[in-house]
Amino acid sequence: MPEIVTSRKNPLITHIRRLLSHRAARREAGEFAGDGEKLLEEAVRWGAALTAVVYTQRAKLPPIPEGVRQIQVPEDVMQSLSPMKSPQGVLFTGKIPALRPPERLSGRRWLVLDGLQDPGNVGTIWRTADALEADGLLLVNRCADPWSHKTVRASMGACFRLPVWELEAEELAPLLKRSGLPLYAAALGEGAQDVRCIDADRCALAIGNEGQGLSQAVLAAGDALVKIPMRPRCESLNAAAAAAVLLWELARRA
Numbered sequence: 001m002p003e004i005v006t007s008r009k010n011p012l013i014t015h016i017r018r019l020l021s022h023r024a025a026r027r028e029a030g031e032f033a034g035d036g037e038k039l040l041e042e043a044v045r046w047g048a049a050l051t052a053v054v055y056t057q058r059a060k061l062p063p064i065p066e067g068v069r070q071i072q073v074p075e076d077v078m079q080s081l082s083p084m085k086s087p088q089g090v091l092f093t094g095k096i097p098a099l100r101p102p103e104r105l106s107g108r109r110w111l112v113l114d115g116l117q118d119p120g121n122v123g124t125i126w127r128t129a130d131a132l133e134a135d136g137l138l139l140v141n142r143c144a145d146p147w148s149h150k151t152v153r154a155s156m157g158a159c160f161r162l163p164v165w166e167l168e169a170e171e172l173a174p175l176l177k178r179s180g181l182p183l184y185a186a187a188l189g190e191g192a193q194d195v196r197c198i199d200a201d202r203c204a205l206a207i208g209n210e211g212q213g214l215s216q217a218v219l220a221a222g223d224a225l226v227k228i229p230m231r232p233r234c235e236s237l238n239a240a241a242a243a244a245v246l247l248w249e250l251a252r253r254a
Contacts, residue, residue, distance in 0.1 A: 002070040005054075008080050012052065012071060016091060020083050023145045032096050032147035036088045037061070042157030049095035054081070059089035083149055096147050101165035105179040107135030108202045109250060112172065112183065114218045115141035115209035116239055122146060123154025124240040125207070130158035132247040137164040138204070140172055141215055169217035176204055176221070185222035186242055187214050188235070192225035195249050203250075207243050 005013065018025040019033040026032055031051060034043065041062045043050060052069040055061060056078050064070055078087050111129050116122050122144045126137060137146070144151060146164045167175065176183050184198060185206045206222060208214035213236075219225075228237065228245050237245065 002072045005071050005073050006077065008077055012054070012069075013073070013077065013081055016052075016054065016093060017081055019093060020081075020149050023148065026096065026145065026147055030096050031093050032152060033091060033093050033149055034152045035082060035084060035091050035149060036153065037090050039153060039157065040090050040092050043092065043094060043160055046157065046160035048160045049097075050092055051095060052093045054078070054091045056087075056089040061090070097163070099146075099164070099166045101138065101167055101175060103178065105135070105175065105181060109134045109200075109247075110136055110138055110181060110204040111243060111247070112138045112140060112204050112206040112218065113143050113239075114169075114206055114214050115212070116143045116207070118210055118239075119144040119148050119150035120154045121210065121238070121240045123151040123156075123159075125243045126151070126155040126162060126164065127158040128240065128244045128247060130155075130162045132244070132251045134162070134247060136162055138172065138175075139164060139166045140169045140218060141209075143209075169215060169221075172218065173221035182223040183218075183221055184224055184226045185214055185219055186227070186246060187219065187225050188227055189225050192227040194229055195226045195246055196229070198224070198226055200250055205243075205246050205250075207239050207246075210239055 016033050019031055037060055044062045050068045053064055054071045054073055056073060056075055078089060111134055129137060152159050181202055181204045183204045183206060206214055206218050
């Protein structure tokens, strides 16, 4: 039977509010919070480690795994808690997977995100990487939190299917070397190769942040520069758009 909670000051409601608001709270608790019926369906479908589901009477829930707390709340409590202007009537929490990378990376294709600050961009790239058969994401230089509710929502369920690892910039080159993965840094510069011409059966691709591009540390770790051919009057693409173009080109040749 579900629990019934009517107070906005209930400890679980307060806990979820903190998870939605603060990166430090998420890391301390080892939990994230997500919102929406569709995202909950994806979490259940792909075996996310759910801990609680909070919902209103009008919500339509998928079958919730045994052992997950189910809490029904009135509309006003959901309205006070939800990060959405028009709440969908469902919030849920789950355990954050391990964020430290393994000793070696398997698979053929990885994306390195360098200091991306927009959670929507990180989530969109996560979703694109999943669609275009990348094996996962490597986040360096304090990107937006991959387990913020904004990132999770933008990933459209890819966060439950595709791994993301966080590491320091100086750890990147040794990890890729152990894994046998050359690093192609997406940047304009002398000697940058057209992405259509590179030999990239197995590789990692680095995408820089929205304003500054790639950091010197990541550029130094790169084996080569790659560029997307564009009109001369255009200097760059949005990070998510650049990631989509690069991944599409590599997937097209697979």
